[in-house]
Structures are given as structure tokens and as C-alpha cells.
Amino acid sequence: MSSYKDNKVITIGVVSELTGLSERQIRYYEERKLIFPIRSNGKTRKYSFNDVERLVDIANKIEDGIGTFEILKTEKKEKSKEETRNRMLRGQINAAFKIRK
């Protein structure tokens, strides 16, 4: 389930190099609830490779004029859609099993 991609081990300086974003931008996206680094010892932020990719994505959207709130809202919708899809799928699977029994 968890892999290297999900392992939050990268400091903000390296994330900045990797993404080309400023530390200010990276911290701001966190403030807007778009990214969630862990804090080692309650202080220093640590990001995963997934976070790095996500940050680039976010930055691209902002460059396209999409606000942080808009990004957050859209993602919530996507997630909700996906959950509905999964729920329906599970329903069909269950129904199929009942028939076989």
C-alpha cells in the first residue's frame, strides 16, 4: 500500500529544487490546505515524492488562473464522484454474488 512515493522524507529546500517553486509558494499551498507535509519533531516540514508531483500540479493550475479555493473545491468533487462510483460498483458486485448463491 505505501511505497517510496508516499514516504514523507524530503525537506522543503529539496522540494523547492525539485519543483522549481519557492519555499514561500510551497508553504502557502499548505496554508490553503492543498498539501500536507508531516512535521519531524514538530518543526521541519517533510514531503513525499507524491507531494512533489502534486505541488507542480497545483502550481500549474494557479498559473492558469485557477484559485487555491477553486482547486480545493474541484478536488473534493472529484473525490466524491469517485466514491459514488466505487459504491455503485460494490453494489453490483454484491448483487452478482447473491445471484450465484
Add this chain to the structure above:
Amino acid sequence: MSSYKDNKVITIGVVSELTGLSERQIRYYEERKLIFPIRSNGKTRKYSFNDVERLVDIANKIEDGIGTFEILKTEKKEKSKEETRNRMLRGQINAAFKIRK
């Protein structure tokens, strides 16, 4: 070819947490040519997940009484063996192709 595992982005403090080794140990293994972090801005060491796994391996061997020099020597032999194997394999493949032609 390169993946997240090979990306040297982890600072020594995190490596220490991840491996359970002291920073002293990690730096010492570098001194003994067993591990090669990159230096961001010529100063701070950065390790990959592969390095992390390798460090645990090294530490285990040392705990078993195998010296750093011994480890280095053994690995060189392994590498040499592998190269010989690859060379022979390539030879056979080439031979097979010639026959077909």
C-alpha cells in the same frame, strides 16, 4: 532507468531516523567508500532510498563482524563476477545471431 529509489533527496537526519543508525555511523561508512551521497551546494549530504537500504545492509554486516574493508572487497568481487557473466551471455547471444544470419 532512474526512479524514486535512486533519487538522492534525503538528508542525513532523516536517514538516521529511517535506518536507526547514528549520523556518525552514516558518515563513517562514506569515509570508508561504502556509500556515496551527493552534496547539495557542496555541503549537505543527500541520500536515496537505495542508499538507505544499503546502509542497513552495511550495518548488519558490521554487526556480524565483517569489516568495512572486507565488505568493500567482497562487493568488488561480486561486481566482477557479474560482469564476467554478462560478457559471456552477450557472447552467446551474438553467436546465436550469427548462426541465424
Add this chain to the structure above:
DNA sequence: CGTGTAAGGAATTCTGACACG
């Protein structure tokens, strides 16, 4: 709204050395 910056402090990392065994 998203980002830059200067400010002061705290946490991290670095090197070279002395110590032990």
C-alpha cells in the same frame, strides 16, 4: 490572492579532533 522579502530565532548539518578499546 499569491508571492517576495527582511528579521530573528531555532533546528540541522558540517568538519576535525580526542577518546575508547
Add this chain to the structure above:
DNA sequence: CGTGTAAGGAATTCTGACACG
């Protein structure tokens, strides 16, 4: 030989704020 530690300095990161637009 492999590792701990204290020492002093350098690099990194943190927060809260002011600025611009």
C-alpha cells in the same frame, strides 16, 4: 576499527509581518 561526543561555525528552516496589486 567503529563509534561516541563536545566544539564552533555554516547552512537550513520556521514564524509572523509588511508590501504589492
